[in-house]
Amino acid sequence: MTPTSADEPHPEVQEFLELYDSLDAPSFDEVSAAEARRMFEELRASGEPEIELASVEDRTIDGPRGDLPLRIYEPGTEGDERPLILYFHGGGWVIGSVDTHDGTCRKLAAESGYPVVSVDYGLAPEHPFPEGLRDCYAALEWAAEAAPDLGADPDRIAVAGDSAGGSLAAGLSLLVRDRGGPEITYQLLVYPGTGDVTKTDAYEENGEDYFLTKADMAWFRDHYFEREIDEGNVYAMPRLAHDLSELPPATVITAGFDPLRDDGAAYAERLEAAGVPVEYHHYDDVIHGFFGMITEPVDVERAHEAYEDAVADLQDALE
Secondary structure, three states: OOOOOOOOOOOHHHHHHHHHHOOOOOHHHOHHHHHHHHHHHHOOOOOOOOOOOOOOEEEEEOOOEEEEEEEEEOOOOOOEEEEEEEEOOOOOOOEEEOOOOHHHHHOOOHHHHHOOEEOOOOOOOOOOOOOOHHHHHHHHHHHHHHHHHHHHHEEEEEEEEEEEHHHHHHHHHHHHHHHOOOOOOOEEOOOOOOHHHHHHHHHHHHHHOOOOHHHHHHHHHHHOOOOOOHHHOOOOOOOOOOOOOOOEEEEEEEEEEEEOOOHHHHHHHEEEEEEEEEEEEEEEEEEEEEEEEEEEEEEEEEEHHHHHHHHHHHHHOOO
């Protein structure tokens, strides 16, 4: 798998980049974590949701550190043993929330017909690695137990996430395999971080001018990893694991103008080499974050195509 970039970004993506540049907002590395979260919430904020579902419920469960917030999206489809999607939002492990990814989870629920549970895991630097991953594991344990009450099948749970959330989904899948936890049937990894991106061509080609920058990524890593040794932990960077066999089948999505492009492709390649069934989708004319660009004022056609591909893969694997 050797993904490349298009000659230039999709026109709708170029419009977003021009709009983002016009905001003249400080880069993440110039502000505190709290300010970065506020900026990201504003960037991803929308008015009334465009996708109405049968119900959307906020709930807390017992987590490793106390209450762990979840948001449950019920699409209202028939059947009491549907697959369930456990979703982990992106944001470099430092920013993002169930609110910033509300539209993403609504769309996944509506288009798949499956309940989606979005996890508001602890953010760094207050909760550095592995605390967020522990929250995700606790959410998986809860989902496996609560699935029948949600009209879902505990034996058909998919984990999904974008960016840092994709990294958490991949790390969780590896952890569950090693620990023997609740079964994960599928993993949907949207431009995940899985290894050392600084050693890839995409990092050099796309590390400036395409929304996610080298400086941003260094800032995220500095907040997430309290100890340097943790940067080599396979549950934080699963591409570093020696053995990737017997992991759940996966869909991996990458973007052409994304510094994480080659990292995601390399992980898909390693999974495939280990005998794991992989569906790989590369969109060569979009940027990191495009999966969330599904409502005005930033509504990117290629993002909707990615949902169609992801949902088709989920349905083929889970039904």
